[in-house]
Amino acid sequence: MPQNRKKNINKASSFSLPILSKFGTYAYLLIYALLSIALILYFLLNQDPSKYSEAYSALTVPNKDTGQTFHETFNSAEKSTQSTKDIVWEEYIIKRGDNLSSIFKKKSLSTKDVFKLSSKRLAVPLIEIQPDQKIQFGYTSQGYLEKLKYIKSKSESYIYTRINKKKDANFQVKRVSLGPKIITTYRDSIIKDSLYLSAKKNGLPHNVIMKLSKIFSWDIDFVFDIRKGDKFSVLYEEHFYDGSKVVGGNILAAEFVNKGVSYKAVRYQDTNGKTDYYTPEGYDMRKTFIRAPLDFTRISSSFDPKRMHPIHKKVMAHRGVDYAAPLGTPIYAAGDGRVTASNYNRANGNYIFINHGGGITTKYLHLRKRRVMKGARVIQLQIIGEVGSTGYSTGPHLHYEFLVDGIHKDPQKVDLPDSNPINKQELDRFYKNTSPLFAKLKEYQRLSELAF
Numbered sequence: 001m002p003q004n005r006k007k008n009i010n011k012a013s014s015f016s017l018p019i020l021s022k023f024g025t026y027a028y029l030l031i032y033a034l035l036s037i038a039l040i041l042y043f044l045l046n047q048d049p050s051k052y053s054e055a056y057s058a059l060t061v062p063n064k065d066t067g068q069t070f071h072e073t074f075n076s077a078e079k080s081t082q083s084t085k086d087i088v089w090e091e092y093i094i095k096r097g098d099n100l101s102s103i104f105k106k107k108s109l110s111t112k113d114v115f116k117l118s119s120k121r122l123a124v125p126l127i128e129i130q131p132d133q134k135i136q137f138g139y140t141s142q143g144y145l146e147k148l149k150y151i152k153s154k155s156e157s158y159i160y161t162r163i164n165k166k167k168d169a170n171f172q173v174k175r176v177s178l179g180p181k182i183i184t185t186y187r188d189s190i191i192k193d194s195l196y197l198s199a200k201k202n203g204l205p206h207n208v209i210m211k212l213s214k215i216f217s218w219d220i221d222f223v224f225d226i227r228k229g230d231k232f233s234v235l236y237e238e239h240f241y242d243g244s245k246v247v248g249g250n251i252l253a254a255e256f257v258n259k260g261v262s263y264k265a266v267r268y269q270d271t272n273g274k275t276d277y278y279t280p281e282g283y284d285m286r287k288t289f290i291r292a293p294l295d296f297t298r299i300s301s302s303f304d305p306k307r308m309h310p311i312h313k314k315v316m317a318h319r320g321v322d323y324a325a326p327l328g329t330p331i332y333a334a335g336d337g338r339v340t341a342s343n344y345n346r347a348n349g350n351y352i353f354i355n356h357g358g359g360i361t362t363k364y365l366h367l368r369k370r371r372v373m374k375g376a377r378v379i380q381l382q383i384i385g386e387v388g389s390t391g392y393s394t395g396p397h398l399h400y401e402f403l404v405d406g407i408h409k410d411p412q413k414v415d416l417p418d419s420n421p422i423n424k425q426e427l428d429r430f431y432k433n434t435s436p437l438f439a440k441l442k443e444y445q446r447l448s449e450l451a452f
């Protein structure tokens, strides 16, 4: 290295020597200048090239790290107030352990800006950053940070902008919340294997399948009642934030044809603001008991005749229904009530009894886990335990019993009292609000391949 350096200097001085004799004292200045140029050139050429380009890119448009370059994507309101067309965006996805300082350090950005962005004056949410949230850095064409967008969630963002767009100025913040864009979607399906598989094949999102089965869970046992050829149609909302779909679409109206019997339900918000599902005549879909007290979506093998038979090891009078289901499948309380037993014995394994009042008791046997204690109040559809194979059992299943005044009834066939009809005073309002939804459902059904 030192030899290299000497070589450069020598070259420069040998070139300047003849000039020295010609121009006298001025030549000293010239030599000095040439030497300086040679030295500067030397240092520049010997810089680590990777370091050099990194420093350079940080000054202009950084696109290293996780960075993707984004062009201005603000909405029109934002655009009209500021000319931001020269801003180039780079996105950073927050990782576990990150804080604002560490992110700025990674981005070779000024720590002064970290203080400015964390200023109490802004009531900044930036100190609340969580993994997987995003920060977008907006750089001017000169490569300095003018804007920062903190994307807290799909519906909530904060935009920090330099006051008067002045370099090194403080930031001002604006909260941007985006409401969802709602699109009504229709799907229908004839059940070929199981409701869950058929619905999934038809592109129905998981949460909509869950909601659909819940709406009809008071009328239909989705484990035992479903038959090949059953069909359903559903009208539901899809929510979009920033162009990407978000789970949580509400079902507006649905029809389920089970063993030739049609069940219809519609969503309605009453004058008290309570939203629920009703029959076209205005009866609440909710009844005192659900038919199958477990998460049927875990049970994939429908139409398996073996499943219909009791699988107890011991020969005994069978007075309940057996639902073969994978270990750990959630078990629901069939109705509101109080836990009268939560215990273990050799025959039942882990078991739970619930008293629902009116002389009705439900029993749940062979659980892997019990989630409620004796004496606890439970509400309908609350998870009380998990499917297991404890006690006299040859495989994972739920043994379920339904007793009225101590007498065993078939939980699938027992007559359940009708639910309450909607308040008479708002029946007109109910029809006015819900008939367009049923009409829409019918129109889609007519256009669909399936005849309803």
Ligand SMILES: [Zn+2]
Residues within 6 Å of the ligand: 310, 311, 312, 318, 320, 321, 322, 398, 399, 400
């Ligand atoms: Zn059994």
